[in-house]
Amino acid sequence: MLHVLRSPLQRTLIPLQWRFQRCLFSFKPHSLQGEESTENRMNPLNIQMLSKNLHDQIFRGQEPEYREEEVERSIRHLQKHQLWGKETSMLPEVELKLPQMYGNNIDEHFRILAQKQNLPYLEAATELQLAEIPAMPQEWSWEVGWTRYGPDGESQKVDFPEETALVFDVEVCMAEGRCPTMAVAMSPTNWYSWCSKRLIEERYSWSNQLTLADLIPLETSINSARPPGGQWKERLIVGHNVSFDRTFIKEQYLLKGSKVRFMDTMSLHMAISGLTGFQRTLWMANKMGKRRGLQEVKEHFKKAGQKREGPAIDSWDWVNISSINNLADVHALYVGGSPLKKEAREIFVKGSMADVRKNFQELMQYCAMDVDATHHVFTEQLPLFMERCPHPVTFAGMLEMGVSYLPVNQNWGRYLEDSQDIYEELQREMKKSLMTLADDACQLLQDDRYKEDPWLWDLEWDVQEFKVKKVPVSKKSKKEVETKVGTSLPDSEEDPGPPSEEETEGPCPSRLAVEKLKDTLSQLPKRRQHLPGHPVWYRKLCEKMSAEDSWSPGANLISLQMRVTPKLMGLTWDGFPLHYTDKHGWGYLVPGRRDNLVSEEEEGEGPVCPHRAIESVYREYCEQNSKARPQYQDCHPQRTSCGRTAPCGPRWRSLAPWRV
Known part of the structure; x- marks a missing residue:
């Protein structure tokens, strides 16, 4: 339970618990x-x-x-x-x-090493947590590089922040590429702002190739790769999803040197009270007010009869003591108060650099508010993380994993391009295969063959008739039409031989056919029909005809996420055809089963289940896998999953829910 999230006493209890534990062990190695x-x-x-x-x-x-x-x-x-x-x-x-080993055993050895490694960063984290943060500046400096704002409001240009602990956030104008646009940092004593050259200096164009000069310095001067004095210091950077911000820090691209470590409030949240993938779906449904969806989930578990460890799913208290990972929801969980305003973020996502310049003060304030919110979240999270993950190796591992990097050369860019090309090619081939399956399935409409298909029998096979307008025809026009029709067209299957003199002098037969086709133009409705003569399920997979260049014929809307796709692919579960119902979700049809008959199902109109075809599919599966086929005792008719009575029809069995 997270009942101590807002406890003021917890801050003072944070303690450098690992620092004081070092007296329990000797740092002197034993041989x-x-x-x-x-x-x-x-x-x-x-x-x-x-x-x-x-x-x-x-x-x-x-x-x-x-x-x-x-x-x-x-x-x-x-x-x-x-x-x-x-x-x-x-x-x-x-x-x-x-x-040589420290302590008396392996556990003490690694504990001592981790404590020794963590000590400067744990001290910095505690200093940042207990600090009284200065007031936020009311106006931000329009100047390239770093600017420091003192407690009294004075501003001063600096090479980089020098404090041991910082809360840090970077914003990027996505329309201008992957170059950092602005950043804000906060230490226990000062605020800092950073502006890029591309923001301050207006040029016709900038190079797409980034250099170290385009990145944000946190430990070195602008044109230097060494810190002042030549000594790298242990420093701690805190941020929300800080790995994103780390990619824009200059010193992180140096192969040797930096002793900066990062703490991510998003990762801390996931360790303290994060959500599983299934819980995230339920949490989002609860936030959007979809209580009906939550009730359906509980009913599914009840009917499926699945055994679950832990408390029953009757209580939804966990929804109120956890959240998804974005900063706004994490801040609402740990800190509370007024919700964060994130509207300004859209300027960075959709706007241009000119829009950023126009709204500079507002956007810099937005970035600073995110930094302030991250600090408040970190203040509440650190004691909880120490409580839930007390072993010092956990903290040390988190710090080391946060500074990993992958050295690459130009081959890396080529690898990414090739991978993207292969992915797109496979996507096109997959979509083409699915479109072919949909086109082939339409052929089952002839002679109602779909009724005997184990997968496609319950799709919407209704066909829209082709509509033709009735055009009033005068007697004179009718006589002219009859005259034209009287001129018979030659039979293509017979060899007419050389044309006679009358045929040569008369109108061309092909021209007559074209004129006859033109005469039917007035019978077409003003509103064009969407694929008349095709079943409903197929029409849903096709775009309506338009003059746009992106339009293409066929079932080009089909994807793997659609419910019709497993049916078109003929998927089975241990030889049983997959089946979907709105009430039960995904399951599979078992021929001859009656032990799982749901008594409350009511008779209703609907397609008749092709039980014999389903049994044939399972029989073929058993023969291919040398599996003994059960003997069905088909004595009485029973209700099928579609609600109609049929002799020994297949029964629906539930699967664990999965999305297709």
């Missing part, structure tokens, strides 16, 4: 190298263990104790799987001198 030995160490199950040399160094010579009943149980388990007595290969013994 306990084992004597060299060539004897193979084996356990009672004849499994090779660590060599004596490594075992003595790691476990300080302590030998494990084996209980007789545990050994016998292990032997029985191996015999059950026919593994007992098997010959195993023996690896050569390893004689390796390990680094």
Whole structure:
């Protein structure tokens, strides 16, 4: 439970708990190298263990104790799987001198190392958490590079912020590429703002190739790759989704040097009270007021009879003590108060650099408000993270994983382009295959063959008739039409031979056919019909004809996410055709099943289930997989999942819900 989220006492209890624990262990390494030995160490199950040399160094010579009943149980388990007595290969013994160990065992060794590694960053985090943040500037400097704002409101141009701990946020004008546009940083004593050259200096064009000079310096001067004095300092940068901001920091692209580490409030939130993928869907439904959807989920679990560990899904208290990962919802969860205003973000997403210049003060204030919100969230999260993840190695691992990088050359760009091209080609091939399946399925409309298809029998096969306007015809026009019709067109199957003299002097037959076709133009309705003569489900997959260049004929709207796709692909579950109903969701049809008949189902009109075809599909599956086919006792008619009575019709069985 997160009942301590807003507890004021928790801030003062944060404590450098790991700093004080270092007195429990000695930082002086002990040398306990084992004597060299060539004897193979084996356990009672004849499994090779660590060599004596490594075992003595790691476990300080302590030998494990084996209980007789545990050994016998292990032997029985191996015999059950026919593994007992098997010959195993023996690896050569390893004689390796390990680094000297701290503490008395492995746990103490890594705990001490992590505490030693974490100490400067934990001190910086605690300083930032307990600090009284100065007032935010009312006006921001329109100047390239970093500007520092003191407690009294004075501003001063600096090379970079020098404090040990910072809360940091970067904004990017997406229309201008991947170059940082502006940034705001906050320390326990000062506020900072940064502006790029591309924002301040108006040029006709800028290079698309970024250099280190385009990035944000946090430890070095503009034209330098070394810090003042030549010594890199341990510093901590806090941000929400800070890995995004890290990509715009100049020193992070230097292969050696920087000792800056990052703490991500989004990652802290996920460790404290994050959501699983399924919970995220329910949380979003709850936020949007879709209580009906939540009720359907509970009904599905009840009918599916699935066993779930933990408390029942009757209580929705967890919805109020967690949130999704964006800053606005995380801030509302841990801090509360007025919701964050995120409207200005759209200027960075959809606007141009001219729009950013026009709204500079407003956008800089927006960036600063995000920094302030991130600090408040961090203040509440840090004690909770220490409580839930107390081991110092967890903190050390998070810091190290936050500064990983992948050195690349021009091959990386080519790899990305090739991967994108291959992906797009596969997408086109997949869509073409699905369109072909949809076109082939339309052929089942002839002679109502779809009624015997195990997958497509319940689709909307209604056909829209072709509409023709009735045009009044005068007697004179009628006589002219009859005259034209009287001139018969030659039969294409017979060889007419050379034309006669009358045919040569008369009108051309092909011209008569074209004129006859033109005469029917007036019978077309003013509003063009959408694919008359095709079934409803197919028309839904096709775009309506338009003059736009993007229009193309065929079922080009089809995708893997549509419910009709598994049916067109003929998917099965252990040989049973997949089936979808609005009431139950996805399931599969089992021929001859009656034990899962739902008594409350009511008879209704609908398509008749092709039970024989479904049984044939399962029979073929059993033959292909050499699986025994069950004998069905088809004595009485039963209700099918479509609501109609049919002899020994297939029964619907629920699957765990999955989206198609």
